[in-house]
Structures are given as C-alpha cells and as structure tokens.
Amino acid sequence: MRRSVARKINRKNRTPLRKGDVIFYVALIALPLVQIAIFYFGVNFQSILMAFQKSVDGVFIFDIGPNWNKFVADINTKEFWVMIKNSILVYIFTSLSGTVLATIFSYYIYKRRTLSNLFKFVLFIPSILPGILLVVMFQMFVSSGVPAYADLLFGIKMPDYFSTDFATSDIRFILVTIFSIWISFGGQVLIYTAAMDQIPNEIIEAGKLDGTTSFTEFIHIILPSILATVGTFLIVGIASIFTNQNNLFSFFRPKDMQNTEYTFGYYMFSIVYSGGAGSSGYCYAAFLGLLTTSIVAPLTLLARKLLSKVTS
Amino acid sequence: MKKVKLYTEPSHLKEKPSFATVAIFILLAIYTIGLFTPIVWAIVVSFMDKNDYSNFFGVSRAFNLGIKYTFDNYAFSWENLKILTTTTEMEYGIPDLLMHSLIYALGSAFAFTLCPVIVAYLTARFKYAFSKVVYTFVLITMTLPIVGSMASEITMLHNLKIYDSIPAVFILRFNFLSIYFLILHAQFSSIPQEYTEAAKVDGASNLRVMGQIIIPQSLNTIVTVFVLSFISYWNDYQVPLLYFPSYPTAAFGIYDFVQNASPEGNYIPIQLAATLIMALPIIIVFIIFNKKLRVSVSMGGIKG
Numbered sequence: 005m006r007r008s009v010a011r012k013i014n015r016k017n018r019t020p021l022r023k024g025d026v027i028f029y030v031a032l033i034a035l036p037l038v039q040i041a042i043f044y045f046g047v048n049f050q051s052i053l054m055a056f057q058k059s060v061d062g063v064f065i066f067d068i069g070p071n072w073n074k075f076v077a078d079i080n081t082k083e084f085w086v087m088i089k090n091s092i093l094v095y096i097f098t099s100l101s102g103t104v105l106a107t108i109f110s111y112y113i114y115k116r117r118t119l120s121n122l123f124k125f126v127l128f129i130p131s132i133l134p135g136i137l138l139v140v141m142f143q144m145f146v147s148s149g150v151p152a153y154a155d156l157l158f159g160i161k162m163p164d165y166f167s168t169d170f171a172t173s174d175i176r177f178i179l180v181t182i183f184s185i186w187i188s189f190g191g192q193v194l195i196y197t198a199a200m201d202q203i204p205n206e207i208i209e210a211g212k213l214d215g216t217t218s219f220t221e222f223i224h225i226i227l228p229s230i231l232a233t234v235g236t237f238l239i240v241g242i243a244s245i246f247t248n249q250n251n252l253f254s255f256f257r258p259k260d261m262q263n264t265e266y267t268f269g270y271y272m273f274s275i276v277y278s279g280g281a282g283s284s285g286y287c288y289a290a291f292l293g294l295l296t297t298s299i300v301a302p303l304t305l306l307a308r309k310l311l312s313k314v315t316s
Numbered sequence: 317m318k319k320v321k322l323y324t325e326p327s328h329l330k331e332k333p334s335f336a337t338v339a340i341f342i343l344l345a346i347y348t349i350g351l352f353t354p355i356v357w358a359i360v361v362s363f364m365d366k367n368d369y370s371n372f373f374g375v376s377r378a379f380n381l382g383i384k385y386t387f388d389n390y391a392f393s394w395e396n397l398k399i400l401t402t403t404t405e406m407e408y409g410i411p412d413l414l415m416h417s418l419i420y421a422l423g424s425a426f427a428f429t430l431c432p433v434i435v436a437y438l439t440a441r442f443k444y445a446f447s448k449v450v451y452t453f454v455l456i457t458m459t460l461p462i463v464g465s466m467a468s469e470i471t472m473l474h475n476l477k478i479y480d481s482i483p484a485v486f487i488l489r490f491n492f493l494s495i496y497f498l499i500l501h502a503q504f505s506s507i508p509q510e511y512t513e514a515a516k517v518d519g520a521s522n523l524r525v526m527g528q529i530i531i532p533q534s535l536n537t538i539v540t541v542f543v544l545s546f547i548s549y550w551n552d553y554q555v556p557l558l559y560f561p562s563y564p565t566a567a568f569g570i571y572d573f574v575q576n577a578s579p580e581g582n583y584i585p586i587q588l589a590a591t592l593i594m595a596l597p598i599i600i601v602f603i604i605f606n607k608k609l610r611v612s613v614s615m616g617g618i619k620g
Contacts, residue, residue, distance in 0.1 A: 028522040051468035112340045126348045132602045134551035136570045137595045145354035243461035257575050281474045286467040293464015
C-alpha cells in the first residue's frame with residue numbers, strides 16, 4: 005500500500021508523456037548521445053583494445069607482449085622512478101602547497117583586507133593569459149632580465165638558468181615547478197573565496213561575540229565550512245599525478261629535455277607526440293593509460309568516500 | 317527627543333592588522349610584483365630596437381633618455397615571421413595563425429556551449445526517467461577519471477577519415493560531459509515551470525518555449541560559459557598540434573617562434589612582440605568580460 009502511494013507521488017514529479025514533447029526530446033538529444041557513443045564509449049573501448057595490441061605496418065594486431073615487455077623494461081630503469089618521483093613532487097608542490105596558499109590568500113580576500121580587490125584581479129590573470137605566453141615571459145625574464153638586474157644593481161654575474169650548458173636537470177626542474185606553483189592557485193583562490201562568502205554572517209558574528217580571533221575563526225569556522233570544496237580540488241588532483249606535464253613541453257624542446265626532468269604526464273604526451281597514429285607508440289600510450297586509470301580510479305573513489313565521511 | 321540609532325557591526329569586523337595579516341599582505345604583494353614584473357619587462361623590451369637590446373641591458377635602460385623605442389618589431393613580426401608545417405610544408409604568418417585560432421576557438425566554444433545547453437535544458441525541463449539517467453551519467457564520468465585516451469581519440473579521427481581538420485575537433489567538443497552541464501542544469505531547473513505552461517496555453521511550440529522564453533532568461537550564464545570556453549581554446553596549443561597540425565594556431569605560433577626561431581626572428585624583442593600580438597585578442601576579451609568571468613569561476617567552483 006505504501007509503495008504504491010510512493011510510486012504515485014514519484015510519478016507526479018515526472019513530466020507526463022506527450023507525443024509532441026517526446027518527439028522534441030528525442031530529436032534534440034539524439035545527436036549528443038551519438039557523439040557520446042562514438043567519442044566517449046567508442047574511444048575508451050578502443051583505448052582498452054589498443055592496450056592489448058601492437059602495430060604492424062600501421063595495422064593493430066592483438067599481442068600484449070610488446071607493451072608489457074616495454075613496460076617491464078621501463079620500470080627497471082632508474083629514469084622511470086625518477087619520473088614517478090617528479091610526478092609526486094609536482095602534485096605535492098602544486099596541489100598541496102598551492103591549496104594551502106590559496107586557502108590562506110582566500111581568507112585574506114574574504115575578510116576584505118587591504119587591497120583585496122586588486123589581489124583578486126591579479127590572482128585571476130594566470131587563468132586567462134595563455135600559459136605559453138606566461139612561460140615565454142617567465143623564461144626570458146629569468147634567462148635575460150634577472151642576470152641584467154643582478155649585474156646592474158649588485159654587480160653579480162648570473163648565468164642563464166634555463167640553458168642546458170649551465171643548468172643541471174635539478175635546477176631546471178625546480179625553476180619549472182616554481183613557475184607551476186606560481187600560476188596554479190589563482191583560480192582556486194576565487195573559488196574558495198566564493199565558498200567562504202556562502203558562510204552565514206550569523207555564524208561569524210556569533211564567533212566574534214564568543215571572542216574568536218582571526219586565527220581561531222579560520223581554523224574552527226572557515227576551514228570546516230569549505231572543507232568539501234578544498235577536498236574536491238585535492239581529490240581531482242590525484243589524477244593529475246599521472247597527467248600533469250608540469251609545463252615541460254612549453255619550456256623546452258623535446259630534444260633538449262633530459263629524462264630526469266620528465267613527469268609521467270609529459271612522458272605519455274611525448275609518446276603520443278613522437279609516435280604518430282598507427283604506431284606502436286600509440287598502443288603503448290593506451291596501455292599506460294589503462295594501467296594508470298586502474299590505479300587512479302579506485303584511489304579517487306576512496307578519497308571521495310573518505311572526504312564524505314569527514315565532512316558529514 | 318533624539319532617536320538613538322542602534323549600532324550594527326558589519327559582518328566583517330574591522331580588526332587591527334595582526335602579524336599574520338601583514339605577512340599574508342607581504343606574500344600577496346610579492347606575488348603581484350612577481351607576476352607583473354616579467355609582463356611589464358616583456359612589454360617594454362618588445363618596443364626596444366632589436367640591435368639596441370642586449371642581454372645586460374634590460375629594463376634598466378628603459379628609463380634612460382635617448383633609448384630608441386619602435387613599433388618595428390611588431391611590424392616585422394606581422395609581416396615576416398612564419399611557421400612551416402611539417403605535414404603540408406606550407407608557411408603560415410601571424411595573420412594566418414590568428415585566423416586559425418579564431419576559427420578553432422569560436423567553433424569549439426560554440427559546440428562546447430551548445431551541447432550542454434541543449435541536454436541540460438531537456439533533462440531539467442522534461443522530468444523523464446531518462447533525464448535522471450543522463451544526469452547521473454554525467455556525475456559518474458566527472459567522478460571517474462580516465463587517463464590516456466588521447467592516442468585512441470586521434471586513432472578514431474584517422475579511422476573516420478576526419479583527422480587534421482578543424483571541424484573534426486568541433487565534433488569532439490560537441491559533448492555535455494563537463495561541469496557546465498551541471499551549472500546549466502541548475503540554472504534551467506530554477507526557472508519556474510509556469511513560464512512553460514503559460515506559453516503552451518498561448519500555443520507556443522516546445523522549440524519556441526526553449527528559444528524565446530527559457531534560454532533568454534539564462535543568457536548570462538550561457539554567454540559566460542561561451543567566453544570561458546573561448547579563452548580556454550584560444551590558449552590551447554597541444555590539441556591543435558596533435559589533432560590538426562596542418563593548421564597551426566596562435567598559441568602554437570608563440571611556442572614555435574621562441575623554440576625554433578629563424579635567424580631573422582632570433583631576437584628577444586622581436587619574439588616578445590610576436591608573442592604579445594598573438595596574446596592581444598585574449599587580453600581584449602579579458603578586459604571586456606573581466607567581472608563576469610571572475611563571478612563565473614566562483615560559480616563553477618561552488619557548483620563543483
């Protein structure tokens with residue numbers, strides 16, 4: 005009896021099926037569904053197939069041997085593990101430290117402190133300007149402008165820190181990562197500020213009446229209120245461990261790159277870039293994609309579950 | 317008798333700046349200076365005579381009297397800097413790169429906006445069981461990350477014989493699996509059904525209700541989605557590089573001019589001038605839509 009009542013109530017919330025409405029609905033949704041069928045399901049299914057294939061004269065044949073052997077050969081090299089280390093370091097520095105900085109800066113802007121509107125505008129700029137433009141300016145300024153300032157102001161002769169003649173891969177990796185952190189957290193600041201604006205003023209005022217300082221307000225009221233938003237960014241960032249190229253392709257030509265500067269995301273991109281369609285490189289890229297998805301997907305779901313437990 | 321005005325404190329109470337506040341201000345100031353310094357340096361140097369500029373005289377000479385500033389770098393870049401494509405071995409100058417970027421960014425943004433508008437409208441306004449399926453599917457795809465499908469996507473374009481064409485990418489962009497679907501769905505859901513019912517009583521068709529009543533009420537959001545997408549596609553150079561290498565875009569032009577500079581273009585002032593020309597359209601878009609974009613980023617974030 006109760007189930008039939010619930011069903012009736014549920015049906016009331018649904019749009020009644022009228023012929024004209026259904027024809028209109030089907031006609032408009034058909035093309036997007038066809039696109040999804042081909043370019044989401046079709047592409048991902050093909051990707052799974054390619055992971056178990058090799059290329060012979062541009063034709064894909066089922067044979068997991070070459071992909072697996074290449075992967076085993078890769079993981080037995082020192083460079084592969086340096087690449088994994090770089091990827092994790094980039095995640096830690098950009099996602100984690102970027103998130104910490106973004107949260108603190110957001111609180112400053114939320115409290116409408118001195119020049120907060122200017123800082124809000126400035127933080128948004130890296131999200132709008134082409135990344136390659138910022139890379140060019142940053143690289144030329146560090147290579148050319150900074151040595152000029154150092155020489156003119158302090159009499160210090162500085163080298164070009166991006167030149168392979170001078171810089172080691174560690175120095176270049178540090179410079180590139182600093183750049184990545186520098187441009188990474190601007191968009192987050194705006195989102196966190198908006199999330200903080202959603203906190204009811206009554207809660208803030210009640211805290212003030214109880215004698216909270218800015219620090220205790222930040223720790224006990226602000227952070228818990230925006231935890232879901234911050235957590236979502238960190239969770240989405242987990243996949244970026246394997247996709248983040250750390251702007252390496254923008255900074256350096258592939259032939260000038262050293263293996264110890266790679267991240268996993270750059271390595272996968274370089275396989276696709278240098279391989280060409282129909283090549284075994286594409287099959288290997290699909291194999292690596294399948295492997296990383298099988299690691300990242302459960303990790304992301306687990307992190308989401310943990311976050312929902314913490315925030316509930 | 318004088319009325320006593322009750323004092324109500326604002327919700328953001330003004331406090332004396334603490335040490336932490338001052339420290340954060342200094343950090344933000346350093347960030348602002350750090351961001352603007354290379355940009356200002358690049359703009360100033362781009363106007364310097366290419367022979368006048370040397371590695372040891374950057375901005376410091378900018379304030380010297382008698383320094384020669386010129387638009388020649390911009391004129392030279394516009395007329396002479398070319399990219400040679402490896403696929404068709406054709407040369408493209410800056411005007412061609414800007415045209416390719418405009419076509420790619422406009423078409424992709426249009427496709428990427430149109431599809432979620434249509435699907436979000438249908439699923440929000442027509443409460444069929446299938447609408448819920450579509451909504452749940454979008455949530456699942458956003459939750460479940462899939463890595464490394466680029467090789468398969470390019471292979472699919474080859475198989476369909478539409479590789480290396482800009483319109484093929486429009487087809488790729490015509491999908492609704494993005495945060496914008498959720499934003500638009502919420503937007504369309506918030507418009508009362510009474511509008512639709514009243515229009516239908518007056519004899520309006522479904523298409524007319526969608527096009528003349530519901531969508532105009534959401535035009536602000538739709539335009540913002542379009543502009544954000546346009547900026548994103550204008551700035552993208554890796555997809556054009558891999559998906560249609562025969563039609564290089566402005567963003568790729570910036571990369572190529574700097575990384576593979578020809579002898580006549582291998583001067584920093586000229587490279588910076590070329591870079592700034594190609595970034596100018598997006599800077600203009602940013603100036604025009606600045607406030608709207610900042611609001612939309614926060615809106616997207618909350619919805620996410």
